[in-house]
Amino acid sequence: MRRMERKFMANDTGLVHPLWVRITHWINACAVVILVMSGWRIYNASPFFGFAIPGQATLGGWLGGAILWHFAAMWVLVGNGLLYLVCSLISGRLQRKFFPLSLRALWADLLAAGQGKLSHAELSHYNMVQRAAYLFVMLDSVLLVLSGLVLWKSVQYPILRELLGGYEAARRVHFVAMSGLVIFTGIHLGMVAVVPRTLLAMIRGR
Amino acid sequence: MIKKTPQQIAMDGEPLLKDVLKDVGRHLDQPMRRAFLQRSLSLGGLSLLSGCAIVDESSVEKALLKVSRFNDKVQAWLFDPNRLAPTYPDSMITRPFPFNAYYGEDEIREVAEDSYRLEVTGLVADQHAWTLAELRAMPQADQVTRHICVEGWSAIGKWGGVPFASFLRRIGADLGAKYVGFKCADDYYTSIDMATALHPQTLLALTYDGQPLPPRYGFPMKLRMPTKLGYKNPKHIQAIFVTNTYPGGYWEDQGYNWFGGS
Numbered sequence: 001m002r003r004m005e006r007k008f009m010a011n012d013t014g015l016v017h018p019l020w021v022r023i024t025h026w027i028n029a030c031a032v033v034i035l036v037m038s039g040w041r042i043y044n045a046s047p048f049f050g051f052a053i054p055g056q057a058t059l060g061g062w063l064g065g066a067i068l069w070h071f072a073a074m075w076v077l078v079g080n081g082l083l084y085l086v087c088s089l090i091s092g093r094l095q096r097k098f099f100p101l102s103l104r105a106l107w108a109d110l111l112a113a114g115q116g117k118l119s120h121a122e123l124s125h126y127n128m129v130q131r132a133a134y135l136f137v138m139l140d141s142v143l144l145v146l147s148g149l150v151l152w153k154s155v156q157y158p159i160l161r162e163l164l165g166g167y168e169a170a171r172r173v174h175f176v177a178m179s180g181l182v183i184f185t186g187i188h189l190g191m192v193a194v195v196p197r198t199l200l201a202m203i204r205g206r
Numbered sequence: 207m208i209k210k211t212p213q214q215i216a217m218d219g220e221p222l223l224k225d226v227l228k229d230v231g232r233h234l235d236q237p238m239r240r241a242f243l244q245r246s247l248s249l250g251g252l253s254l255l256s257g258c259a260i261v262d263e264s265s266v267e268k269a270l271l272k273v274s275r276f277n278d279k280v281q282a283w284l285f286d287p288n289r290l291a292p293t294y295p296d297s298m299i300t301r302p303f304p305f306n307a308y309y310g311e312d313e314i315r316e317v318a319e320d321s322y323r324l325e326v327t328g329l330v331a332d333q334h335a336w337t338l339a340e341l342r343a344m345p346q347a348d349q350v351t352r353h354i355c356v357e358g359w360s361a362i363g364k365w366g367g368v369p370f371a372s373f374l375r376r377i378g379a380d381l382g383a384k385y386v387g388f389k390c391a392d393d394y395y396t397s398i399d400m401a402t403a404l405h406p407q408t409l410l411a412l413t414y415d416g417q418p419l420p421p422r423y424g425f426p427m428k429l430r431m432p433t434k435l436g437y438k439n440p441k442h443i444q445a446i447f448v449t450n451t452y453p454g455g456y457w458e459d460q461g462y463n464w465f466g467g468s
Contacts, residue, residue: 045357063357064461068270071277071463154354154468155291155433156284166292167352167360 016123016201021093024084025202031080032181034059034073039178041066048171071152078145085138098131106132120195133184140180147174274463281465287401291432291468294350299415300361303353305422306436308394308456314421315392315442322426328387328447331378338426341412344368344376348416349407351432353439354468356457365430366413371404379448387453388429391442396455398431398438402467407432410443435466 017025037059044052045063060066088094106128112118113129126134150161150170164170192199305311323335348366374381381404387397402408411430412419419425424441431439437457447453458464 042358046355046359048358064457065267065270067356067463068267068274068461072270072273075273151358152468153281153284155289156286156468158289158292161292167354171358 014206017205018091018093019205020087021084022202022205024080024087027076027080028084031073031076032185034069035077036178036182038066038069038073042070043175048175074145074148077141081141081145097126098135101131101135102128120198123198123201133187137181137184140177140184144174144177144181147177150174271461274461277463278465281467282399282401285399285401285433285467287405289433291351291407294352294362296350296364298362299350299364303363303414303423304359304361306355307392307441309392311422316421317391317426317442319426324427324443325445326377326447327445328449329380329383330448332376338412341368341410341427345372346412347409348413349409349430349432351407351430353432353436355436356462356466364415365409365411365428366416367409367411367427367430369406370408370410370429371406373410374403374448383448384450385448385453387447387449388440388443389445389447390440391444394440394442394456395453396438396440396458397453397464398429398434399465402431402433405431405433431467433467435468437462438466 037057040053041055041058041060042063044055044058058066060069085094109118109128118127118129146160147164147170149157150164150167151174154161154167154170161167161170164173305314307314319338322338324337324341325335326333345368346366347369348364350362350364352360352362354360374386379386381400383400385397386400386403387395389395409430411424411428412426414420414423419428424443427443428441429439429443437455455462455464458466
């Protein structure tokens with residue numbers, strides 16, 4: 001047991017992200033870019049908010065093309081996401097990296113971040129803001145998949161449909177969850193620009 | 207069909223970027239230079255990341271269509287013939303119910319009631335053509351269900367007519383065949399899987415909201431399936447055929463998913 005733990009301790013090997021984390025991370029990044037851009041084109045076919053997404057930011061060229069991209073990339077997101085979650089649970093990485101979660105510590109870290117005092121010295125250790133953000137994006141992705149499932153198969157999944165408030169409500173849930181993912185991605189990329197070492201670690205592992 | 211997106215930006219920019227980096231690098235002290243290179247590497251990573259999305263060739267399109275055919279199979283597997291779409295009270299009917307077709311409202315076809323005959327061909331025992339009176343004489347059912355468009359919007363309407371399963375049985379259709387195809391007076395055509403054709407909520411709709419189907423909703427007859435997206439619900443149906451040969455459809459041939467069901 002002790003040995004198992006040591007094996008997964010990042011500092012012992014100098015490894016910040018094991019290979020499976022890096023692979024699933026980059027596959028996920030590609031799938032998300034495709035899903036968001038094609039999803040925006042699909043949204044534009046019948047926008048339910050008072051705006052459309054600029055065409056240059058969309059993928060697929062027309063509704064049919066966008067749907068082809070969207071319904072191909074969804075398999076990648078779901079398969080890759082499940083692989084990540086299973087590996088995360090089995091290896092104990094999920095519990096080790098993202099827990100415990102403390103609201104008080106989160107608040108303290110948020111304050112520190114606001115003052116530019118939150119340290120990124122140790123890449124293998126996630127502060128409370130990171131833990132909360134990464135857990136948020138995992139849960140948000142699950143919500144995206146479930147609401148997407150309702151839009152795709154609203155007759156086949158009646159319980160899920162009613163939980164999300166019906167077909168029309170599920171469209172909004174899907175959009176809001178997408179917005180959450182895009183906002184997360186923006187902040188995520190901003191942080192990578194501020195601390196470029198994190199990108200190297202996600203490519204090389206250390 | 208799928209929009210071509212410029213993909214050269216990152217590559218063309220690279221030699222130039224390298225030159226600039228070299229120049230700038232000479233004027234920077236060592237730690238600063240390292241930070242700068244690292245930062246540009248991060249940007250390189252970002253362009254790689256977006257590069258995933260801007261690959262575009264006909265082979266990609268072929269692969270996407272292949273996945274779409276795979277999705278047809280998954281959807282057929284997920285489809286539960288006993289699962290009913292939700293029904294709604296009359297008070298929730300969307301008024302006016304939207305018009306939707308591959309053409310504008312000024313091109314709505316008018317089909318003459320007296321000369322209308324529904325042709326039935328393919329793997330069916332009784333191939334006689336049906337008059338509207340004969341269709342109206344069959345047992346009728348009605349439903350208030352949600353029509354979901356592939357564009358995402360939806361509307362609730364009330365349709366009445368002949369349950370399609372009883373019609374297929376009546377004409378002695380081969381219920382083990384794979385496809386039921388439709389040819390329409392507005393030159394539209396589509397086809398569906400047999401499981402959906404036999405679904406209890408699939409109707410040969412003759413009325414809308416208790417009145418004979420108006421031309422805008424597909425007079426004299428449309429196929430109404432709350433388990434399928436709008437483009438799978440053909441209007442002005444003139445001919446029905448049962449077959450094992452994949453018949454495609456107007457939108458399906460352009461890339462819309464064939465199963466198109468919910």
